[in-house]
Amino acid sequence: MSIRRVIEKILVSILVRLPRSWLVKMAGGRPVMIEGKTLDPQLQFLLALAAKRPAIETLPVSGARQLYRDMAYTFGGGARGMARVEERRAPGPYGDIPLRLYVPNDLPPGPAPTLVYFHGGGFVIGDLESYDRVCRYLADAARCQVLSVDYRLAPEHRFPVAIEDCLAVWRHVTADPGDYGADPARIGVGGDSAGGHLSAVVSQQAKAAGLPLPRHQLLIYPVTDVSREWASHETYAEGFLLTKAAMHWFMGHFLPDDADRTDARVSPLKADSMDGLPAATVIIAGFDPLQDEGRAYAAALAGAGVAVKVLEFDTLTHGFVSLPGVVGSADRALQEISSAIRANLVN
Structure with missing residues (x-):
């Protein structure tokens, strides 16, 4: 496990616990609403982070698979015993x-x-x-x-x-x-x-x-x-x-x-x-x-x-x-x- 990935995971786990109004501001400034539904603010913030990564369809298959593993680790919670x-x-x-x-x-x-x-x-x-x-x-x-x-x-x-x-x-x-x-x-x-x-x-x-x-x-x-x-x-x-x-x-x-x-x-x-x-x-x-x-x-x-x-x-x-x-x-x-x-x- 690279040090960079560990640090990124720790930062994500800290940031998503900020007040939800702050998360919305950091993710674009306003809630996302479609068809009468409002996107969860924590998820809106994570989507803004994920958008900084390459899109799956722009990568070779091997790169897409590694990106998926990385995101599962970074954005996932702790492993239950x-x-x-x-x-x-x-x-x-x-x-x-x-x-x-x-x-x-x-x-x-x-x-x-x-x-x-x-x-x-x-x-x-x-x-x-x-x-x-x-x-x-x-x-x-x-x-x-x-x-x-x-x-x-x-x-x-x-x-x-x-x-x-x-x-x-x-x-x-x-x-x-x-x-x-x-x-x-x-x-x-x-x-x-x-x-x-x-x-x-x-x-x-x-x-x-x-x-x-x-x-x-x-x-x-x-x-x-x-x-x-x-x-x-x-x-x-x-x-x-x-x-x-x-x-x-x-x-x-x-x-x-x-x-x-x-x-x-x-x-x-x-x-x-x-x-x-x-x-x-x-x-x-x-x-x-x-x-x-x-x-x-x-x-x-x-x-x-x-x-x-x-x-x-x-x-x-x-x-x-x-x-x-x-x-x-x-x-x-x-x-x-x-x-x-x-x-x-x-x-």
Whole structure:
């Protein structure tokens, strides 16, 4: 860890605790308001800091991945302690897939509720390290095990490799849950952004293949339909961490030129049927270009008779799951998300 990164993290942790009116002034002088929603002042300040870094889509892939790791460290809170953290591997169609199992302190004895977590990053960036704090937080706050999946990334591995990796992990874990200390009746899937997409698609594919279904799917600001442009893509196109330009950059790396964007593995909202899918919690951020397609997916599930709960956090942006411990409203949102996990997997 470089001294510069450590100092930067300390400064950020101090500055975000200044009075909120000061943060707004330092970030441009006035609150950000769109469609009747007001951006959280702490997050507005962090966005102003992040804007001084290169835009993801201007970097080579290796540089974008390093920037993502750096930002997860600088803007993330402290790492929560675990009873143990295990490095594991699952067999996949293209070779072994690295996994990391988080076991929180003071779990009751016996098989444990387990959330299989697929990280975000547009199918191009993100890894076990950049999501270490997120998974620790969810394991501790939700009182369940979290199994983080390091699926293969584009452009080295384009669609459908990430999906096949994640489905292979699901097949592996549900075939021998005891090897992970998991209760077979209480295993769910979850993820944010691209990971929300992967959670939705794994649920659909598990149903189609006759595999055990997840007990619950946690879809945090998911990608659900890349076959069209949504109104929120334009309204929140710039300035809120995930930009329209970055979305096109991600898809350009992930999808082959001849990919069918209406394929349900690419756009799960396009599935022929959603009957019989697992209950879902869908998370919407108020300043996120993906919010329209997240709401549309929740509505489609509900229309098929699937039990769905939608949690909307109007003051937050895409990416807020990486900010607890720094942004107070992100902490409160993660607590509410953790309560949803407990309600569906633990209790």
